[in-house]
Amino acid sequence: MxxxxxxxxxxxxxxxxxxxxxxxxxxxxxxxxxxxxxxxxxxxxxxxxxxxxxxxxxxxxxxxxxxxxxxxxxxxxxxxxxxxxxxxxxxxxxxxxxxxxxxxxxxxxxxxxxxxxxxxxxxxxxxxxxxxxxxxxxxxxxxxxxxxxxxxxxxxxxxxxxxxxxxxxxxxxxxxxxxxxxxxxxxxxxxxxxxxxxxxxxxxxxxxxxxxxxxxxxxxxxxxxxxxxxxxxxxxxxxxxxxxxxxxxxxxxxTANRSLTLAEAEMLRKLNMEFRGNGLPDELYSKLVRNGAVMHMKNTCRPAPDDARITTPxxxxxxxxxxxxxxxxxxxxxxxxxxxxxxxxxVVPASASTEPEPARIDPEVAAHALYGALVVAAEAPARPAARTVHQTASRELVRVLGHRVLKRLKRS
Missing domain, CATH: 3.40.50.300 (P-loop containing nucleotide triphosphate hydrolases)
Known part of the structure; x- marks a missing residue:
């Protein structure tokens, strides 16, 4: 370090x-x-x-x-x-x-x-x-x-x-x-x-x-x-x-190298919090999030002129x-x-004169991000679960499913 x-x-x-x-x-x-x-x-x-x-x-x-x-x-x-x-x-x-x-x-x-x-x-x-x-x-x-x-x-x-x-x-x-x-x-x-x-x-x-x-x-x-x-x-x-x-x-x-809008970055940041909070493996983040959801979103969605950008105070x-x-x-x-x-x-650049609008993700952008993750996950064949999950705590269930998806991706 x-x-x-x-x-x-x-x-x-x-x-x-x-x-x-x-x-x-x-x-x-x-x-x-x-x-x-x-x-x-x-x-x-x-x-x-x-x-x-x-x-x-x-x-x-x-x-x-x-x-x-x-x-x-x-x-x-x-x-x-x-x-x-x-x-x-x-x-x-x-x-x-x-x-x-x-x-x-x-x-x-x-x-x-x-x-x-x-x-x-x-x-x-x-x-x-x-x-x-x-x-x-x-x-x-x-x-x-x-x-x-x-x-x-x-x-x-x-x-x-x-x-x-x-x-x-x-x-x-x-x-x-x-x-x-x-x-x-x-x-x-x-x-x-x-x-x-x-x-x-x-x-x-x-x-x-x-x-x-x-x-x-x-x-x-x-x-x-x-x-x-x-x-x-x-x-x-x-x-x-x-x-x-x-x-x-x-x-x-x-297009894959374009910067995220404020709303896109905030959506991803919140996803990162959920990802870490549920203890999912880093390899799953690489495959489904960065190279799935984010990559597909950046390649298919062009920011609109009025989309809020990341502004520095x-x-x-x-x-x-x-x-x-x-x-x-x-x-x-x-x-x-x-x-x-x-x-x-x-040089001190001019800063925004007004408070930025709250970052709101366009439903279409969110859909493209989700679709990108699903495409990557769908490349692996699904298998039925070996046991029921009705008695499993939600956080444990998310973690177990994450590891299973990662194993399937590696096999594929």
Whole structure:
């Protein structure tokens, strides 16, 4: 469990007017600036995220363009859009709730594919590399990939943009805490580790850059500040660094990666409470809830313009901006190359002027979620119960049925 991921977080009163970080000669506009050159041929570009900084979009674009990139001697060696299991394995992380724990074999297969690229330029992207727990793990990753050829790319977004996305992602992995309560714990309650110690490990970005700089050296790191107002900016930056033609990387729509609305997140959070309260196995959550109900709901339901979104209160926006200013200033002293405008990390976005409407789930959305779970469960053949259940307590009955469904799913 990470225990060094956050110092005292700045309060809202201290951060109402954060000062922009000082100008730095390493800061360059995206994607190119005076003296900025693409990475040398043969570089192994390692994109480590962190989470919620455009990783899914760039991974989808790289995977879709892998054949076209190969024509320009740039290889995407992963066999899927996101080599998540390989990154989790080398970082000794357990993976998503209820999923099988990744093994060294996943990391070994990625390395084999990378070695097959020879001296060509290659690119690997997984936000889970940002979860590397210590310098020794980072050193192993870099050494396995070929230290003399690795260049690390870190993408950053303002915390105000990351917090709601990361919270609802935690909800999709079993979190039961409401958004404002979660913000209170992450920003106000030292040591800022509960309920998700991974949050500041990933998103105290100055420390993330510092950890990787200690191992690979500042000259081998590029930090990209993503501008949400420039949708194609991140794609152009990857094209430039990899020496690819403009327009080769194109965003691929991915409904399965869309964020949940407030009502959807609250429905799932309440389900998580019932799930935990009845002691059901984690594997059942992975199969029926995350990969059944939630996946089907996201793939079949498009949020309406008037659906309530997850909104961050003003005090948290101001606190996030203050932390962003601190992080930008520290990164500016590390000697790494920074593309984009670090001042974006300390902007206080406008907050909602009125109280949000109560989150009410659309019956059609709820029906799609339930149907998704039923489809997964129906893949296993049903068998009659061996005994009657009239005398069984409801909580015990739910637990027993949950284990039976899980066994059937495993057999199928």
């Amino acid at each position: 990470e225990t060094d991921c956050s110092t005292r977080q700045t309060t809202a009163a201290e951060t109402a007017a954060p000062a922009p970080p000082p100008a730095d000669p390493w800061v360059q506009p995206m994607p190119a600036g005076p003296g900025l050159q693409p990475l040398p041929a043969g570089t192994r570009l390692l994109h480590i995220g962190p989470h919620k900084t455009g990783t899914t979009s760039i991974q989808g674009a790289l995977f879709a363009a892998k054949d076209a990139m190969a024509e320009h001697d740039v290889v995407f060696p992963a066999h899927s859009r996101h080599p998540m299991e390989a990154a989790l394995a080398v970082c000794a992380r357990p993976g998503m709730m209820g999923d099988a724990r990744p093994t060294e074999g996943h990391w070994g297969r990625l390395l084999d594919a990378l070695r097959a690229t020879g001296r060509r330029t290659s690119v690997i992207s997984s936000e889970f590399f940002a979860d590397a727990p210590d310098d020794e793990t980072i050193a192993r990753i870099v050494d396995d990939l070929g230290r003399d050829r690795v260049h690390v790319l870190i993408t950053l977004r303002p915390l105000a943009k990351i917090m709601p996305s990361q919270w609802q992602q935690y909800v999709q992995n079993g979190l039961r805490m409401g958004y404002e309560d979660w913000l209170d714990h992450m920003l106000r309650k030292a040591p800022y580790e509960k309920p998700n110690p991974s949050f500041w490990r990933r998103h105290r970005h100055d420390r993330l850059v510092e950890r990787w700089t200690r191992v690979v050296g500042a000259e081998n790191i590029t930090v990209v500040v993503v501008d949400d107002g420039d949708r194609g900016g991140l794609m152009r930056t990857f094209e430039f660094l990899l020496g690819l033609p403009d327009g080769l990387l194109v965003e691929v729509p991915d 003003t005090w948290a926006l101001e606190a996030a901006a203050g932390i962003g200013a601190e992080m930008a200033e520290r990164i500016g002293t590390m000697g790494v190359r920074v593309l984009g405008d670090p001042a974006l990390l300390s």
